[in-house]
Amino acid sequence: MFSSPNLENNDTLLCSYSFGDSWLIGKTNEGKPLPFTLEENSTLHQNIPVHSKEGALCEFRREGCLIRLGAKSIFEYSANNIISLSKGSMLIGLEETENITIQSAFSKLQVKGRFTAIVDCTSNGGFKFIPLEGKGRIIPEQGEPKDIFRGRLTMVLGSPSKLGNAYDIDLLLLLKSSRLINSFPTPLPSMKRISLSIYAQQLRLKGKFNALIGDAPTDDNLQMWAFGEEGTK
Amino acid sequence: MNINLLKFAALLSTLPTLMLAQQPDATVTERNNQPPTAITSGENKDANVDASDAGAQRPIFLKTTSISPFAGLDSKYLYRNNPLSAADKLDFIETAMWMNTAYAGASFEAIEVVDAVITPYVGASYTTTEYLESGLDGLDFASTSAYAMLLAQHSSGWTFRAGISYAMDKSESAKDETYSELYPYIGAMKSYAVSDSILGILDISGGLHRSDSDASGIPSINSINSYIGYRELQNADIVAGYSLRFVYDKIVVSPRYGVVYKRYFYGPNEDREDFLQTVNLKIDYIINENLNVSLFGGYSNRDSKNGNSNVNYDFNSADGGIALGLNTTF
Numbered sequence: 001m002f003s004s005p006n007l008e009n010n011d012t013l014l015c016s017y018s019f020g021d022s023w024l025i026g027k028t029n030e031g032k033p034l035p036f037t038l039e040e041n042s043t044l045h046q047n048i049p050v051h052s053k054e055g056a057l058c059e060f061r062r063e064g065c066l067i068r069l070g071a072k073s074i075f076e077y078s079a080n081n082i083i084s085l086s087k088g089s090m091l092i093g094l095e096e097t098e099n100i101t102i103q104s105a106f107s108k109l110q111v112k113g114r115f116t117a118i119v120d121c122t123s124n125g126g127f128k129f130i131p132l133e134g135k136g137r138i139i140p141e142q143g144e145p146k147d148i149f150r151g152r153l154t155m156v157l158g159s160p161s162k163l164g165n166a167y168d169i170d171l172l173l174l175l176k177s178s179r180l181i182n183s184f185p186t187p188l189p190s191m192k193r194i195s196l197s198i199y200a201q202q203l204r205l206k207g208k209f210n211a212l213i214g215d216a217p218t219d220d221n222l223q224m225w226a227f228g229e230e231g232t233k
Numbered sequence: 234m235n236i237n238l239l240k241f242a243a244l245l246s247t248l249p250t251l252m253l254a255q256q257p258d259a260t261v262t263e264r265n266n267q268p269p270t271a272i273t274s275g276e277n278k279d280a281n282v283d284a285s286d287a288g289a290q291r292p293i294f295l296k297t298t299s300i301s302p303f304a305g306l307d308s309k310y311l312y313r314n315n316p317l318s319a320a321d322k323l324d325f326i327e328t329a330m331w332m333n334t335a336y337a338g339a340s341f342e343a344i345e346v347v348d349a350v351i352t353p354y355v356g357a358s359y360t361t362t363e364y365l366e367s368g369l370d371g372l373d374f375a376s377t378s379a380y381a382m383l384l385a386q387h388s389s390g391w392t393f394r395a396g397i398s399y400a401m402d403k404s405e406s407a408k409d410e411t412y413s414e415l416y417p418y419i420g421a422m423k424s425y426a427v428s429d430s431i432l433g434i435l436d437i438s439g440g441l442h443r444s445d446s447d448a449s450g451i452p453s454i455n456s457i458n459s460y461i462g463y464r465e466l467q468n469a470d471i472v473a474g475y476s477l478r479f480v481y482d483k484i485v486v487s488p489r490y491g492v493v494y495k496r497y498f499y500g501p502n503e504d505r506e507d508f509l510q511t512v513n514l515k516i517d518y519i520i521n522e523n524l525n526v527s528l529f530g531g532y533s534n535r536d537s538k539n540g541n542s543n544v545n546y547d548f549n550s551a552d553g554g555i556a557l558g559l560n561t562t563f
Contacts, residue, residue: 070285089286089287120287128287130287167290169290173288174287174290175287179288183286196348201293201295208293209291212290
């Protein structure tokens with residue numbers, strides 16, 4: 001399962017950071033699950049799921065691509081640039097234009113471009129796609145594609161998947177509160193471009209709602225956490 | 234212009250902080266908006282209260298118009314010990330001064346390119362300057378200015394600008410235009426976080442003052458140019474400054490040191506070189522986002538050499554006062 005790191009190979013990812021308990025779920029010769037502890041500098045091959053436990057974080061890299069996995073997440077990397085996140089959250093950063101597919105328990109989204117984005121799974125089996133910077137297109141299985149727009153959270157729902165509601169969210173607050181961005185020892189390669197996205201968003205900012213977006217328990221229901229009026233612009 | 238600079242400083246102050254945001258302790262994350270302990274879903278079932286590692290997602294609303302106008306008023310009451318920039322201390326005429334400025338402008342929709350965000354700005358201002366010392370009141374004047382500027386925020390943290398400004402002074406007593414200029418310029422600014430509450434700002438710029446002024450009447454002795462009086466104040470300048478911003482809740486303390494090098498080209502000022510140094514301190518108290526009151530003080534020193542006249546252009550000057558600023562955006 002482990003081999004020497006090889007960043008030139010697109011079929012594998014290098015684990016560049018691991019904090020807490022994360023497990024690789026391999027298979028025995030008989031096909032039974034065989035868990036291994038994820039270790040730094042190990043190589044992750046295709047179709048080997050990674051399970052991160054509570055409080056855990058890990059980071060994978062290949063040339064031009066970075067993936068950070070949050071706690072209590074299940075992640076798998078497959079052929080044809082298919083990235084599966086069936087639970088939890090992850091950050092993905094592409095330095096050159098690529099065509100990838102992100103899929104959750106029920107939903108699937110094709111993304112073409114160069115970007116840094118956060119993917120956050122929801123209880124309805126879909127996920128939130130939150131680009132922090134970059135350019136490109138998001139292409140659902142059903143319905144019209146949309147341009148990537150920094151700071152615009154888009155719900156990805158159902159199967160075949162379609163794009164749900166989209167919300168502009170406070171990028172500065174997201175960055176300050178995201179473990180996927182702040183809790184790693186090395187900065188994101190695209191950090192300067194993300195800062196520029198915040199600057200551009202601040203130039204157009206008119207006001208903020210007194211609410212935080214939460215989970216989507218069903219396709220028709222999105223939780224909003226309301227809080228006090230203080231802080232409203 | 235003041236409101237723009239405040240906006241830039243505030244925005245730029247966030248960028249270096251983010252650059253330093255990496256925290257090696259993976260268990261620690263700043264969360265400004267913790268989710269409330271009691272949460273209900275749309276179906277009145279208990280929702281999943283696990284905080285996502287993705288971060289807090291607060292909806293915002295963005296401007297739908299491509300123009301963002303702003304306007305404001307500044308009023309300053311100050312004391313200046315050498316308002317006429319006299320070289321000899323015996324010629325100093327100390328005076329109180331009252332300066333009132335009204336300004337307005339607008340920023341236009343930002344253009345986002347790969348590694349930069351470019352924002353066009355236009356603006357104009359009108360300032361009256363009154364000398365309160367009797368005998369100097371005949372020198373009261375009004376200034377009008379306007380500018381158009383492109384401001385590019387680069388991902389490196391540098392902010393570049395290029396623009397052209399127009400300025401004109403008019404004597405209040407004679408009702409004559411005494412000075413006007415067009416000033417094409419370029420500049421660059423870099424800010425960085427010295428600490429959590431201190432911002433360092435380096436600013437450099439340069440341009441050409443294409444002025445039109447009342448001639449001094451002093452002919453050039455050795456000029457190779459034909460003497461053109463109205464051009465004698467034309468000069469090229471290079472300006473550099475370094476300032477700090479200490480932020481303590483609603484109080485912002487801003488010391489600044491700046492240097493200006495000027496070279497003149499025409500008439501009695503041909504080949505004249507000025508080196509101007511300034512030290513300033515400003516203390517702002519932010520009453521609310523539209524109103525602030527300031528205490529300020531400064532010292533200036535000019536060292537001038539060459540030129541074709543015998544006039545001594547060196548001077549020292551100190552001033553200090555209080556200011557009230559009112560600004561708004563639409």
